Amino acid sequence: MTSVAIPRPAIHRAGWLTQTGQVLRRWLIVSMRQAWGPVMSLVQPVIWIVLFGQVFHSLGVLPQFGEAGYIDYLVPGILMMTVLYSGAWAGTGYIDDINSGVMDQYLTSPISRSAIITGQLVQQQVVGLAQSLVVLGIGALAGARYSAGTGGMLVALGVATVLAAIFCCASTAVALISRNQIALISLSQLIVLPATFLSTTMMPAALMPEWVQQISRGNPMTWAVELGRAGLGGSYPEAAWWQLGGLVLLAALAFTWAVRSLRAYQRSI
Amino acid sequence: MSESTAPRSAIEASDLVKIYPGRGRRPAVHALDGLSLAVPEGRVYGLLGPNGAGKSTTTKILTTLSRPTSGSARVAGHDILREPDAVRGAIGYVSQGAGTDPFLTATENLEVAARLRGVSAADARARTIRLLDEFGLAEASARPVRTFSGGMRRRLDVAAALVHRPSVLFLDEPTTGLDPEARAAMWAEIRRLAGEEALTVILTTHYMEEADRLADRLLIVNRGRAVVQGSPGELKAALHGDSVRVTLVEPDPAGVRAAIAGVGGLRDVVVEAAGVGGVLAARTDDASAAVGAVISALDAAGIRYGQVAVSHPTLDDVYLHFVGHTFGEQTPAVTEGAAA
Numbered sequence: 001m002t003s004v005a006i007p008r009p010a011i012h013r014a015g016w017l018t019q020t021g022q023v024l025r026r027w028l029i030v031s032m033r034q035a036w037g038p039v040m041s042l043v044q045p046v047i048w049i050v051l052f053g054q055v056f057h058s059l060g061v062l063p064q065f066g067e068a069g070y071i072d073y074l075v076p077g078i079l080m081m082t083v084l085y086s087g088a089w090a091g092t093g094y095i096d097d098i099n100s101g102v103m104d105q106y107l108t109s110p111i112s113r114s115a116i117i118t119g120q121l122v123q124q125q126v127v128g129l130a131q132s133l134v135v136l137g138i139g140a141l142a143g144a145r146y147s148a149g150t151g152g153m154l155v156a157l158g159v160a161t162v163l164a165a166i167f168c169c170a171s172t173a174v175a176l177i178s179r180n181q182i183a184l185i186s187l188s189q190l191i192v193l194p195a196t197f198l199s200t201t202m203m204p205a206a207l208m209p210e211w212v213q214q215i216s217r218g219n220p221m222t223w224a225v226e227l228g229r230a231g232l233g234g235s236y237p238e239a240a241w242w243q244l245g246g247l248v249l250l251a252a253l254a255f256t257w258a259v260r261s262l263r264a265y266q267r268s269i
Numbered sequence: 270m271s272e273s274t275a276p277r278s279a280i281e282a283s284d285l286v287k288i289y290p291g292r293g294r295r296p297a298v299h300a301l302d303g304l305s306l307a308v309p310e311g312r313v314y315g316l317l318g319p320n321g322a323g324k325s326t327t328t329k330i331l332t333t334l335s336r337p338t339s340g341s342a343r344v345a346g347h348d349i350l351r352e353p354d355a356v357r358g359a360i361g362y363v364s365q366g367a368g369t370d371p372f373l374t375a376t377e378n379l380e381v382a383a384r385l386r387g388v389s390a391a392d393a394r395a396r397t398i399r400l401l402d403e404f405g406l407a408e409a410s411a412r413p414v415r416t417f418s419g420g421m422r423r424r425l426d427v428a429a430a431l432v433h434r435p436s437v438l439f440l441d442e443p444t445t446g447l448d449p450e451a452r453a454a455m456w457a458e459i460r461r462l463a464g465e466e467a468l469t470v471i472l473t474t475h476y477m478e479e480a481d482r483l484a485d486r487l488l489i490v491n492r493g494r495a496v497v498q499g500s501p502g503e504l505k506a507a508l509h510g511d512s513v514r515v516t517l518v519e520p521d522p523a524g525v526r527a528a529i530a531g532v533g534g535l536r537d538v539v540v541e542a543a544g545v546g547g548v549l550a551a552r553t554d555d556a557s558a559a560v561g562a563v564i565s566a567l568d569a570a571g572i573r574y575g576q577v578a579v580s581h582p583t584l585d586d587v588y589l590h591f592v593g594h595t596f597g598e599q600t601p602a603v604t605e606g607a608a609a
Contacts, residue, residue: 014387101366
């Protein structure tokens with residue numbers, strides 16, 4: 001048997017993109033081998049579209065929905081809801097890594113902490129994009145029309161990506177702070193449902209009580225849903241740039257929070 | 270210990286202190302209480318001590334996983350606090366947990382680990398094939414790691430820690446939880462690494478036999494402090510004379526001590542009770558005289574005993590001598606260490 005170590009070439013630290021790419025590679029393999037996860041998360045929006053589409057069908061006759069009917073109104077909402085729900089689970093992988101010991105390997109390697117976060121975030125976005133395409137497809141089958149065409153769909157998908165980034169990063173930060181699956185999932189449930197219903201995801205503001213309207217105006221979920229709706233429909237609200245700016249700012253803050261939480265985790269061990 | 274050719278140190282640590290702050294009603298834990306050590310290059314350096322002695326905490330600090338509350342250390346020539354990434358690039362770390370992703374195959378795990386640490390794609394592939402071959406995992410290379418046995422996983426963890434050709438390898442209790450066959454295989458791997466590579470190995474263990482077989486130098490750690498350092502041979506030689514061991518049946522430690530108080534020529538007397546059994550251990554310069562006197566004394570006091578053995582000092586005796594005596598009465602950890 002020959003020596004393992006000789007020759008010993010000087011090893012340079014991998015570039016940030018290589019590090020991120022390898023973290024992404026790892027998580028993509030995991031998500032493919034655990035295919036039931038992504039598959040279930042594709043089934044969920046199908047159920048939502050059928051369920052909400054049917055239950056709230058008669059809303060479509062109200063004047064607030066115009067001629068398009070409820071399904072056109074609903075699909076952008078379900079699109080954002082889908083990435084919101086799966087994003088909220090993003091932190092669970094970190095808790096698994098902490099419990100198994102894989103996190104110790106990351107933290108004792110010369111890897112940028114932001115590459116660890118970014119690699120997994122990109123994997124979440126790849127899965128989220130696949131889900132989003134399925135939502136748009138199912139929506140079309142259910143009768144929704146995307147009058148702004150491909151460009152509009154790209155806008156909606158882009159907004160979904162920004163919204164997903166906010167919730168993936170927030171979930172990651174909470175995971176690294178709590179280090180507890182049950183705490184993370186409970187907190188996600190606590191936030192995700194009100195975030196959905198206190199927004200214009202399923203119902204126009206005009207049909208909501210005054211106090212809910214107030215809240216929904218400041219709810220990032222509302223911003224994302226209205227931007228997505230505007231993109232697919234082709235007519236943008238006045239506040240569109242503010243809403244987009246707010247979402248991007250929140251995504252940047254959440255990303256920073258996640259990276260800082262990873263550093264704080266290491267300081268605590 | 271002076272050495273004529275003054276080898277460079279792979280690791281130098283001084284006065285490491287680690288305090289985990291308490292929370293609520295949980296008190297603060299002083300995991301390390303001023304530990305210093307110097308590890309020469311190219312050797313297997315053992316950290317031996319009971320559970321909770323501070324071995325793993327020392328490893329975590331030296332691998333940059335954890336920061337010391339105070340104190341300093343250099344690993345592979347780099348300061349752990351000022352140049353953590355330089356240290357990280359020079360070390361491999363096999364923690365007590367898993368180092369690999371269970372859903373990835375052995376090959377994927379090693380390739381990702383190598384690329385993350387800056388190995389080029391081509392080199393990572395070649396290195397992966399070679400390491401899997403050397404660690405006897407070539408046939409399992411395409412299987413997800415979750416299908417591996419405990420011994421295979423451990424070998425893969427060690428292989429993963431070597432992908433970037435580190436100069437210092439940390440093995441934190443590498444054989445804990447392995448069956449005897451897997452343990453023997455791991456010992457063979459560690460010996461091979463120590464012999465073939467220009468590699469310094471830091472091995473933490475609470476198994477005497479493991480420390481005795483593998484470590485060129487040994488540091489016994491207890492309660493967050495270094496107790497004694499030397500090669501296993503030196504440590505054993507430092508205990509003059511022979512060891513007398515008497516296994517006891519349902520012993521009353523105080524009674525046993527009282528019974529043999531009058532026996533001359535005994536040193537380092539330790540009496541342990543563990544369940545229904547126990548052991549009386551002592552050292553003496555004249556074993557033949559001491560054995561007879563001890564047996565007579567026990568008989569006279571009506572103390573039941575089993576086997577009586579005389580031997581040259583073992584690492585168990587070293588451990589009892591330094592840990593059992595320096596730190597007062599026997600603790601459960603000492604009993605456990607002696608039983609291993």
